[in-house]
Amino acid sequence: MKQKLEQALRRVQKPARYTGGEVNSVKKDINAVNVRFAFCFPDIYEVGMSHLGMKILYSMLNEIEDVWCERVFSPWLDFEEQMRQKDIKLYGLESGQPIKVFDFIAFTLMYEMSYTGVLNMLDLAGVPLRTEQRSESDPIIIFGGPCACNPEPMAPFADLICLGEGEEVLCEVVDLYRRFKVERATKKAFLQAAASIEGIYVPSFYDVSYNDDLTVKAVVPTQSNAPARVKKRIIKQIDSAYFPEKFVLPFIEIVHDRVVLEIFRGCARGCRFCQAGFIYRPMREKSEEMLNKQARMLCNTTGYDEISVSSLSTSDYSALESLLNNLLEWTEAEKINLSLPSLRIDNFPRELMEKINSVRRSSLTFAPEAGTQRLRDVINKNITEEEILNTCLLAFEGGWTSVKLYFMISLPTETMEDIEGIATLAQKVVDTFYHMPNKPKGKAVNVNVSVSTFVPKAITPFQWESQDTMQAIEDKQKYLRSLIKSHKISLSSHKSHRSFLEAVFARGDRQLAQVIEEAFKLGCRLDSWDEFFDFKKWLLAFENVGIDPAFYANRRRDYEEIMPWDHLDYGVNKTFLKSESEKAHLNSVTQNCFDSCAGCGAGSLEGGCPLCRQ
Amino acid sequence: MQAIRVKFKKLGRTRYISHLDLNRCMSRAIKRSGIPLWYTQGFNPHPYITFVQALSIFSESECEFMDAKLEGEMPFEKVKELLSKQMPEGIIIEEVTEPLMRAADVAFSAYTVSIDFKDISAELLNEMISKMLKMEKIIIQKTNKRGIRDYDIKEYLQNANIEYFDGRIIIKAVLPSSPQENFNPSCFSAAIELYTELKPEIENILRTGVFNKEHEPFR
Numbered sequence: 077m078k079q080k081l082e083q084a085l086r087r088v089q090k091p092a093r094y095t096g097g098e099v100n101s102v103k104k105d106i107n108a109v110n111v112r113f114a115f116c117f118p119d120i121y122e123v124g125m126s127h128l129g130m131k132i133l134y135s136m137l138n139e140i141e142d143v144w145c146e147r148v149f150s151p152w153l154d155f156e157e158q159m160r161q162k163d164i165k166l167y168g169l170e171s172g173q174p175i176k177v178f179d180f181i182a183f184t185l186m187y188e189m190s191y192t193g194v195l196n197m198l199d200l201a202g203v204p205l206r207t208e209q210r211s212e213s214d215p216i217i218i219f220g221g222p223c224a225c226n227p228e229p230m231a232p233f234a235d236l237i238c239l240g241e242g243e244e245v246l247c248e249v250v251d252l253y254r255r256f257k258v259e260r261a262t263k264k265a266f267l268q269a270a271a272s273i274e275g276i277y278v279p280s281f282y283d284v285s286y287n288d289d290l291t292v293k294a295v296v297p298t299q300s301n302a303p304a305r306v307k308k309r310i311i312k313q314i315d316s317a318y319f320p321e322k323f324v325l326p327f328i329e330i331v332h333d334r335v336v337l338e339i340f341r342g343c344a345r346g347c348r349f350c351q352a353g354f355i356y357r358p359m360r361e362k363s364e365e366m367l368n369k370q371a372r373m374l375c376n377t378t379g380y381d382e383i384s385v386s387s388l389s390t391s392d393y394s395a396l397e398s399l400l401n402n403l404l405e406w407t408e409a410e411k412i413n414l415s416l417p418s419l420r421i422d423n424f425p426r427e428l429m430e431k432i433n434s435v436r437r438s439s440l441t442f443a444p445e446a447g448t449q450r451l452r453d454v455i456n457k458n459i460t461e462e463e464i465l466n467t468c469l470l471a472f473e474g475g476w477t478s479v480k481l482y483f484m485i486s487l488p489t490e491t492m493e494d495i496e497g498i499a500t501l502a503q504k505v506v507d508t509f510y511h512m513p514n515k516p517k518g519k520a521v522n523v524n525v526s527v528s529t530f531v532p533k534a535i536t537p538f539q540w541e542s543q544d545t546m547q548a549i550e551d552k553q554k555y556l557r558s559l560i561k562s563h564k565i566s567l568s569s570h571k572s573h574r575s576f577l578e579a580v581f582a583r584g585d586r587q588l589a590q591v592i593e594e595a596f597k598l599g600c601r602l603d604s605w606d607e608f609f610d611f612k613k614w615l616l617a618f619e620n621v622g623i624d625p626a627f628y629a630n631r632r633r634d635y636e637e638i639m640p641w642d643h644l645d646y647g648v649n650k651t652f653l654k655s656e657s658e659k660a661h662l663n664s665v666t667q668n669c670f671d672s673c674a675g676c677g678a679g680s681l682e683g684g685c686p687l688c689r690q
Numbered sequence: 691m692q693a694i695r696v697k698f699k700k701l702g703r704t705r706y707i708s709h710l711d712l713n714r715c716m717s718r719a720i721k722r723s724g725i726p727l728w729y730t731q732g733f734n735p736h737p738y739i740t741f742v743q744a745l746s747i748f749s750e751s752e753c754e755f756m757d758a759k760l761e762g763e764m765p766f767e768k769v770k771e772l773l774s775k776q777m778p779e780g781i782i783i784e785e786v787t788e789p790l791m792r793a794a795d796v797a798f799s800a801y802t803v804s805i806d807f808k809d810i811s812a813e814l815l816n817e818m819i820s821k822m823l824k825m826e827k828i829i830i831q832k833t834n835k836r837g838i839r840d841y842d843i844k845e846y847l848q849n850a851n852i853e854y855f856d857g858r859i860i861i862k863a864v865l866p867s868s869p870q871e872n873f874n875p876s877c878f879s880a881a882i883e884l885y886t887e888l889k890p891e892i893e894n895i896l897r898t899g900v901f902n903k904e905h906e907p908f909r
Contacts, residue, residue, distance in 0.1 A: 083892050086748055091706040099719075099778045325718060327711045327778075379718030379776075411735055 081172075084158035092327045093121035094155060096169035099325040100377065102138040102145070103170060110142035110257065111250055114168050114175040114215070116183045118193030119604065121149040125324070126332035128386065129184060129221065133242055135320035143250055146170040146178075147324070150193050150602065151200070159200055166201040176202045179253065181215045182246075185223035188581035189574060189603040191230055194219075195596040198233070205593060206232050207280050212263055216253070220246075224277075225308075225355045226534035226641040229581050229588035231279035235263070236270055238277075239644060240308030241341070243318050245275040271302040274682075275309030277644065278302060284586050284640075290627060292585055295643045307645040312683030314341060314360040319370055322377040334382035334415075335374040337367055339399070343388040344669035344687060346676075348456045348660055349445070349487065351533040351582075352388055354648045357678035358685035359392075359669060364399045371403060375412055382413045390419045392670075397428060404431055426474070440471050443482040446490075447497025453663045454489050456656075461501065465508050472509050478522045479505055485552050486530040486544040486572075488660060495552050498525065499559035506564045523565045527556065529575035533582045534641050535648060537656035540633040543579040545626075546572050573611040574603070579629035585640035588628070590621040649677035691728055692760040694769060695742075695789040695909075700751045704780035709744045716756060719776035725769055728759035742793045742908070743867060743900065746874060751897035753799075755908065757789055790909040797903035799867035801875040804860045805882065806891045812854040818886045819859065823847060828885065830877045843877050850878075867900070 085091040106112075115134055117124030124130060130147070137145035146168030151159060158164065165174040175181055181203065183194050195205055203217070204210045210217075219227055220238035227237050238245050249270060256266040271278040281302040285293040297304055311317040319338075326333070342359035343352065362370075371383050383403065387393065400414065407414060414432050444464055446452045452459065468479055483498050502525050509521035529549055532541045544552070549572040560567050581588060595617035602608040618625050633639070635654055642650070652675055659666060666674050673679075673688035700712070707715065717737045720727050729735040742755035760769075766786040774783045807815065822828065828844040850863035865873040879890040900908040 079892065085706060086892065091747075092708075092711060095703045095706045097703045097779050099715075099776070325715075327707045327715055329711075329714070376722065379721035381721065411729060 080162045080164055084155065084162055084164060087158055088154040089152065090121075090328055093149065094151065094169070096147075096172065098327060100322040101147075101170055101324045102134075104138075104144040106144075106171065106173075108142070109144045110254055111140075111144070111180070112168075112178040113137055113143060113145040113250070114148050114178045114181045115145055116148040116175075116181060116194075116197055117186075118150055118183055118190040118197055119186070119602070120152055121326070122328065122330040124149045125326050125330040127184065127186070128336050128338060129242070131320055131323050131336075132318065133246060134324070135322065136243060136318045137246065137250070139318075140247070140250065142254070144170070146175075148175055148181075148197070150197055153602070153608065156196070156200065156601075166197055174201065176215065178215045179257070180218055180250075182218040182220065184221035185219050185227065185230065186221055187604065188223060188229075188578045189609075191581065191592045192596045192600045192603055194230065195233065195593065196601045199596070206589075207235055208232075210235075216263065216266070218249070222352065222355060223582075225351070225644065225646055226583065226639075227277070227279070228284075228586045228640040229584040229592060231586050232589040234279055235267060236276055236278050238309070239275050239306055239646070241311050242309075243311055245273060245309045248273050249276065268299055268301050271299060274307055277306040279586075282643065286585075286587075290587075291633075292638045292640050292642075294638065295640075305643050305645045308355075308647065308681070310358075310647075310681050310683065311341075311360070315363050315366050321373050323374060323380075325378050325380075332384065333380075334384050335371060335378060335380045336384055336386050337371050337374075338362065339367060339385055339387045339390070339393045341387075342678075344392060345389055345458070346456055346656075346666055346668060346674065347445070348454070348537040348656055349484065349530060349533075350388075351536050354535050354653075354676070355646050356388070357646075357648055357676060358681065359687055361394060361686075364395050364402060367399060368402045372406065375407075375410070381411060382415060383407065384415045384417065386417075390416050391424070397425065400428060400432070429474075440468075440476055440478070441480040441482070442467070444501065445482065445484050446487055446494060447483060447499070447501055448494045450663050451487060451490060451494045451497070453665050454660045455487060456660070456665050458665065458668065461504070464501070465504060468505050468508050469512070472512055472515070472521070475516070477509070477516070477519050478524070480524040480526060481505070483525065483527045484530040485527055485556070485569075486549050486575075488530075488532075488538055488541045489663075490544075490552075492552075492555060495556050496559060498527070498556055499565075502560070502565045503562060506562055521564050525560070525565055525567045527553065527567065527569040529570070529572045531575050531578045531582055534639065535646050535653070537653050537660055539583065539639065539653065540635060540637075540657060542632040543576065543629045545630055546576055549575075573614075574609060576625070576629050577603075577611075577614060580625045581628075583640070584628050587623060591617050591623055594621050647676075647678035647681040649680075652676045692763050693789055694758050694760060694766065694786055696756045696758065696769075696773065696786050697784040698754050698756065698777075699782040699784060700745060700754055700780065701782070702750070702780035704778065705748055705750045708747045709741070712745075713739070713741070715778065715781075719773065720758065723772040723776045725764065725772055726761045728761045740793070743796055743799070745897060746876070746895070749875075749895040749897060753897055753900050753908075755793075755900070757793070787909065791902060794869065795902045796900055796908055797866065797868045798864050798901040798905065799897055800862070800864045800899035800901070802860060802862050802896045802898055803875045803878055803893060804858060804896075805879050805893045806858050807888055808857065808891055810857055810888070812856050815859055815888070816854040818888055819852065819854075819882065822882065822885045825885065828881050830881055830884075832877075841873075841877075843873070843881060846873065847878065847881070862898075864901075868903075 137143050167174050217235045219234045224237050267278050270276050281299040283296050283298050287293045340361040342356040344359045445457045502523050505523050532538045553569045598613045600613050669687045679685035727737045739758045745751050770786040827842045829840050830843050850861050853860045875895050879893045
């Protein structure tokens with residue numbers, strides 16, 4: 077085995093992706109361990125190792141004495157070929173042992189395009205894909221992560237699914253399992269008991285029926301322990317929630333190769349297109365003191381020279397200036413850089429701004445998302461043209477000459493006028509630069525317009541909307557391109573193929589499991605990588621199983637329709653989402669949670685909402 | 691400011707770490723250790739460390755050198771102790787000293803190269819490789835910045851100590867490893883693959899020593 081692996085490693089790029097042994101990785105004595113847990117990320121090492129959720133849960137599980145949690149990532153194609161050729165089974169990086177012998181194999185579902193990656197990893201591990209094909213001796217397969225809010229397309233492959241934040245619920249699952257292992261109880265008995273843990277969804281205990289028009293008729297539990305609606309879990313006291321003192325330190329460079337400091341969970345903004353803005357509610361902040369302590373600890377244990385602050389909207393942290401000042405007190409002396417993504421720089425003190433790495437180095441980024449005020453009101457993106465132009469002016473006066481603007485197309489109610497608005501706004505930014513009385517001589521401005529395609533997602537006010545057809549999206553992209561006349565503006569847009577598939581799976585039902593399985597069998601994997609994404613294979617997969625993807629992506633749903641995920645309770649309720657949807661169609665905005673409570677329902681979760689005290 | 695030279699081993703799975711990765715790994719280890727490292731001055735200060743010789747990925751070594759500068763003084767034993775605590779499995783700090791020779795003085799490296807073959811006896815291996823050694827020249831192509839060039843490695847193979855086992859040969863050789871002339875020990879298995887019927891399954895390279903042009907151990 078060792079010889080085979082060594083040979084394989086000599087034949088691939090970046091072999092250190094597959095060798096483990098990193099500083100701060102956890103080694104345990106197999107004989108002293110009761111529960112073996114494989115934490116799988118269905119993308120390559122560099123992506124998976126950057127994921128904060130995995131770092132938290134990895135360290136947390138390993139703090140339990142008799143649990144050994146190991147990391148597993150998807151191989152790049154070169155190593156997969158070697159594994160299949162030499163019959164090397166997917167193994168945990170810490171022990172090097174095949175994960176097929178583990179007690180649990182857990183996957184985090186980060187995005188829809190990683191679904192074939194999950195199947196590929198199960199296959200490489202030698203574990204049958206579907207729950208009903210697996211035996212008593214196979215590990216228990218767990219899914220979690222953001223896509224668990226509508227896991228239905230992947231449901232037939234999971235034994236159990238964790239809804240919401242995993243810190244507490246995973247420990248409860250492990251505790252339960254330990255008891256059942258001693259009693260040598262069946263997997264079914266274990267799952268029955270697990271189904272009564274709050275936040276645990278056992279998909280095989282639910283029967284899905286369909287109407288003649290293929291929409292979902294009902295999702296009904298078939299076991300007495302399985303609740304009719306499964307409620308997601310959240311951490312009540314975020315300040316006392318488990319946070320690792322160490323990050324595993326990779327040898328190779330990963331995507332986010334730095335200390336990541338999570339300043340709060342959830343978001344108070346309520347942008348109607350943004351799934352993260354709803355499924356992570358309510359917003360819960362960590363205290364400055366705790367963050368300062370955690371940042372210092374992580375710098376000491378990793379030797380990283382950069383800290384990145386992480387959240388959905390950095391500027392919304394209540395004590396941001398004071399937090400940064402506290403951090404700067406020691407980071408400057410220790411030559412550690414701070415970076416703050418998604419920072420709104422208007423109203424932000426200039427002196428502080430200049431000390432911050434991300435602002436100092438790179439170009440400025442704004443996400444107006446839509447080209448006209450009307451459409452920005454529809455999506456509830458509370459940013460005005462005046463604010464955008466003022467901030468740009470501020471930045472230009474500070475010496476920046478490059479601005480990046482993010483937009484989406486195919487938003488609900490969008491017309492060609494809104495597309496024109498994108499070009500107009502970009503031009504106004506260019507004009508702002510040239511109208512500066514003291515503009516720097518000999519310098520040109522560069523406005524980078526990046527346009528992505530809107531994907532309607534579950535548990536958002538836009539969950540009933542249709543996505544434009546790929547043809548319509550292409551027409552809009554072409555039209556926008558024709559409107560951009562200035563050489564100072566560069567436009568980047570992408571083929572909408574992947575957004576189309578995301579739209580299918582983000583609101584898909586269990587029928588789609590066949591498509592994912594078929595696509596995997598046709599060779600689809602690592603679909604988020606341009607090197608591997610093969611849209612034709614996906615279309616063939618739909619054709620082979622006789623499912624029309626347009627039914628999922630391009631169909632507007634009635635408010636009365638039963639959604640495939642309606643039996644999953646994320647706090648935010650359907651009545652609220654419906655009223656938000658209706659307001660969107662009236663171009664009417666909703667205030668953020670700081671200004672006034674819109675009654676989203678997240679306060680019904682354990683611990684309530686700290687912003688509105690509901 | 692105090693200049694230090696750290697001698698270390700790079701063994702086991704750290705053979706899969708590239709030179710660039712090793713650099714990052716060491717900078718972070720030093721940062722964690724609390725050793726008062728000297729930083730380059732300027733807009734973007736970074737820790738000043740250099741490696742005397744790059745080691746190819748997949749190779750192990752008993753004899754690597756890293757040079758650094760410290761802000762202020764610290765006893766060598768203390769530096770060794772603090773650094774040792776921060777090393778990943780496979781990297782072992784041997785010694786911390788002041789640098790006595792210049793990095794440019796390095797002229798030769800000693801290697802132990804073990805090459806495995808499938809299902810073949812020691813006798814047959816001996817026979818086939820001896821036959822190759824009787825060739826007038828053993829030419830290997832090397833690609834560098836100036837393009838592809840031919841090199842004759844016969845001299846090095848002849849001077850090497852070769853041991854034969856069933857399914858394995860072990861070559862102990864000294865090769866030039868100066869900036870002007872540098873031979874990668876994987877040229878041996880390349881030559882075997884080129885000039886005999888043998889097909890190497892896997893090779894393991896271990897650097898065992900580094901010398902100046904007088905063949906004195908590098909310090």
